Amino acid sequence: MNLRRVYLSLQTLARTYLRNRVGLFFALIFPVILILLFGAIFSNSGPTTTTLDVQNLDHHSPQSQNFTALLNETGVLSLTFVSPSVGNLSAYLAGQGGTPGIVIPAGFQANLSQDRPVRIVVYTNPTDGSQSGIVEGAVQGAINGLNLEKAGGRPYVFLVGLNVGSTVYTYIDYLIPGLIGFSILTSPMFSVVNIASEYKKDKIFRQLSLTPLTRGEWLVSAILWFIVLTAISAFLMIAIGQGLFHAHVGFTWLLLPFLVIGPALFVSLGLLAGSTAKDPESAAVVGNLITFPMMFLAGTFFPVSEFPSWLAAVAHVLPLYYVIDGMNNALLYGNVAASLEDLLVVTVLTAIFFLAAIRAFRWREK
Amino acid sequence: MPGENVVEIRGLVKTYGALRAVDGIDLTVQRGEVFSFLGPNGAGKTTTVEILEGLREPTEGTVRVLGLDPRTDSARLIRRTGVIPQDFRFFDKITPREAIEFYAGLFGHPKDPDTLLHQVALEEKAQDRYENLSGGQKQKLGLALALVNDPEVIFLDEPTTGLDPQARRAIWEVVRSLRARGTTVFLTTHYLEEAQVLSDRVAIIQHGRLIALGTPESIIQRYGRPEVLQLEGPPALAEYLRRSLSLPVRTEGNQVEVEISRKEDVLTVLTAVQASGIPWERVSTTRDTLEDVFIRLVGRMEDGEGGTGPGTLPGVEGP
Numbered sequence: 001m002n003l004r005r006v007y008l009s010l011q012t013l014a015r016t017y018l019r020n021r022v023g024l025f026f027a028l029i030f031p032v033i034l035i036l037l038f039g040a041i042f043s044n045s046g047p048t049t050t051t052l053d054v055q056n057l058d059h060h061s062p063q064s065q066n067f068t069a070l071l072n073e074t075g076v077l078s079l080t081f082v083s084p085s086v087g088n089l090s091a092y093l094a095g096q097g098g099t100p101g102i103v104i105p106a107g108f109q110a111n112l113s114q115d116r117p118v119r120i121v122v123y124t125n126p127t128d129g130s131q132s133g134i135v136e137g138a139v140q141g142a143i144n145g146l147n148l149e150k151a152g153g154r155p156y157v158f159l160v161g162l163n164v165g166s167t168v169y170t171y172i173d174y175l176i177p178g179l180i181g182f183s184i185l186t187s188p189m190f191s192v193v194n195i196a197s198e199y200k201k202d203k204i205f206r207q208l209s210l211t212p213l214t215r216g217e218w219l220v221s222a223i224l225w226f227i228v229l230t231a232i233s234a235f236l237m238i239a240i241g242q243g244l245f246h247a248h249v250g251f252t253w254l255l256l257p258f259l260v261i262g263p264a265l266f267v268s269l270g271l272l273a274g275s276t277a278k279d280p281e282s283a284a285v286v287g288n289l290i291t292f293p294m295m296f297l298a299g300t301f302f303p304v305s306e307f308p309s310w311l312a313a314v315a316h317v318l319p320l321y322y323v324i325d326g327m328n329n330a331l332l333y334g335n336v337a338a339s340l341e342d343l344l345v346v347t348v349l350t351a352i353f354f355l356a357a358i359r360a361f362r363w364r365e366k
Numbered sequence: 367m368p369g370e371n372v373v374e375i376r377g378l379v380k381t382y383g384a385l386r387a388v389d390g391i392d393l394t395v396q397r398g399e400v401f402s403f404l405g406p407n408g409a410g411k412t413t414t415v416e417i418l419e420g421l422r423e424p425t426e427g428t429v430r431v432l433g434l435d436p437r438t439d440s441a442r443l444i445r446r447t448g449v450i451p452q453d454f455r456f457f458d459k460i461t462p463r464e465a466i467e468f469y470a471g472l473f474g475h476p477k478d479p480d481t482l483l484h485q486v487a488l489e490e491k492a493q494d495r496y497e498n499l500s501g502g503q504k505q506k507l508g509l510a511l512a513l514v515n516d517p518e519v520i521f522l523d524e525p526t527t528g529l530d531p532q533a534r535r536a537i538w539e540v541v542r543s544l545r546a547r548g549t550t551v552f553l554t555t556h557y558l559e560e561a562q563v564l565s566d567r568v569a570i571i572q573h574g575r576l577i578a579l580g581t582p583e584s585i586i587q588r589y590g591r592p593e594v595l596q597l598e599g600p601p602a603l604a605e606y607l608r609r610s611l612s613l614p615v616r617t618e619g620n621q622v623e624v625e626i627s628r629k630e631d632v633l634t635v636l637t638a639v640q641a642s643g644i645p646w647e648r649v650s651t652t653r654d655t656l657e658d659v660f661i662r663l664v665g666r667m668e669d670g671e672g673g674t675g676p677g678t679l680p681g682v683e684g685p
């Protein structure tokens with residue numbers, strides 16, 4: 001592996017790509033259009049107050065009332081109180097058509113006064129981005145207010161100890177890892193399949209075989225290029241999600257391995273499909289047969305957990321599912337262990353496809 | 367090292383199923399030669415060249431290029447050879463300058479792109495994308511890329527097929543300049559003129575077999591018809607010449623044709639004509655070109671595409 005040759009190959013590939021609007025469109029513009037489209041569809045505009053159902057399980061203790069007062073002061077919420085006797089708030093809210101709600105847990109005041117962490121659970125409707133954004137923002141504001149009050153009354157140390165958590169998922173948060181996964185899948189699949197079959201047909205690979213460039217070097221350069229594109233796409237998704245739609249997800253280090261290994265997986269798969277097909281037309285068919293089901297069923301736009309079980313079973317055999325699930329675990333749920341598990345699956349699949357592609361991919365036909 | 371064999375082909379056979387595309391070829395090309403492989407479409411030219419380039423495997427026989435086996439020594443060989451494949455294609459969006467820089471980098475061979483662009487007369491198109499180049503310009507780029515590593519031998523598979531005469535001549539100029547620098551050139555073509563004007567030696571190939579090999583001159587000498595002296599005159603002149611000369615005389619309308627085998631025959635004929643006292647006009651001599659020979663050996667070839675000619679091979683054995 002000669003890095004200078006990898007770099008030269010990467011440079012040529014980048015030029016080819018940047019001068020070809022179609023490839024660039026699918027890699028960068030299309031996901032941006034999708035996030036704008038879905039973000040707009042699922043976030044209702046309008047500054048009207050949002051109704052929030054509050055279930056206070058702390059017997060209306062002074063501290064919990066203080067907290068609801070703070071919620072009221074935000075001015076964007078109108079509170080309705082739900083009886084503590086309602087057992088399952090989530091089910092109750094769902095019965096109301098998916099209105100948002102929060103639970104103030106029993107022992108709220110006791111825990112706070114003893115500087116023990118308190119967890120406030122917030123339920124929002126993932127398909128209503130603006131509503132959940134408002135609710136989450138307001139609750140966070142009230143929590144901050146509470147923290148400030150506490151800090152005013154007592155020494156600062158208690159600020160640290162006060163670990164009030166909230167669980168807020170909005171559709172846009174869900175969409176970001178999905179669309180990053182979408183890019184990881186489509187930008188290599190929509191171009192490597194084509195490149196591989198066209199270069200084979202036009203004998204450009206054979207042309208390259210008459211230079212010191214090796215197949216491995218070429219493949220690595222292609223993977224590097226799609227890592228670059230994926231990184232740009234991920235940056236755009238997060239920036240637009242946060243800037244325009246109040247998404248909460250942001251960069252975490254655990255995202256990185258997916259942005260590197262994901263493109264390696266699909267470049268290998270694309271090369272495998274493109275170089276084994278007998279002409280560019282059949283390569284396109286094979287490429288689409290691989291890409292399209294994954295594009296919709298791997299959890300890109302809709303959570304697999306909401307699929308009927310037979311469809312969820314289908315999703316579980318799609319490599320992209322593990323990429324997206326891993327990023328969801330990393331970005332949304334903060335579930336490092338589950339994310340690493342997904343990463344392991346992705347890595348093993350990538351190794352298999354990489355080796356298969358290297359075996360099947362020939363510079364020269366016989 | 368003039369006289370050294372740059373290309374050696376021994377008993378080469380290549381079959382595709384039942385088809386013997388190359389059917390027992392022996393030849394050598396020496397350092398510094400421009401060697402043309404001349405034959406109609408489907409004769410086996412590309413197959414042979416690609417075996418020399420290491421792109422295809424021979425069925426039987428051995429080939430050596432610069433003393434190396436193209437299959438097993440490919441990595442070493444590609445650094446010392448240059449290749450333009452038939453139907454050369456390159457990345458659509460890349461410009462000639464970028465392409466040359468790319469190749470120079472891959473070969474680790476610092477080569478000034480401008481010098482090379484100048485050598486193939488492509489300076490003006492240095493910044494145009496490959497997809498916007500004309501056929502001749504694309505071919506020139508192929509040539510430039512083949513020259514990036516200063517090869518000792520260069521293989522050109524039909525480098526001028528489908529090009530307009532001007533572009534063809536430009537390619538010829540490059541081949542001539544290569545010859546002047548001592549680069550060995552192995553060229554395939556189905557243009558006779560090209561083989562004739564460019565090559566030191568020519569091999570004529572048909573159905574995978576060599577049917578003639580040598581300098582264009584020697585091939586014409588060997589397979590061409592005798593030179594003919596023509597003049598215009600009445601049938602009586604032909605009669606007179608038949609009687610007074612021991613050379614074959616033909617008539618065609620008012621054309622009288624006398625076959626001559628030696629230079630002196632020209633004088634003999636003209637002396638006899640003068641002696642006859644019969645009026646005559648317009649004397650000229652014609653001799654076969656390589657094309658005439660080729661057509662007699664191989665049958666007419668359609669220019670450009672199209673299949674093999676009728677293949678009316680007279681009973682001529684290869685050398």
Ligand SMILES: Nc1ncnc2c1ncn2[C@@H]1O[C@H](COP(=O)(O)OP(=O)(O)O)[C@@H](O)[C@H]1O
Pocket residue numbers: 382385387405406407408409410411412413414
């Ligand atoms: N890969 C191949 N498979 C089968 N037949 C081939 C293949 N390549 C060439 N041929 C056949 O071998 C013969 C010689 O072809 P080729 O070497 O390309 O001739 P040329 O270059 O002189 O036109 C032709 O009949 C051609 O159809």
Ligand SMILES: [Mg+2]
Pocket residue numbers: 408411412413452523524
């Ligand atoms: Mg050919």
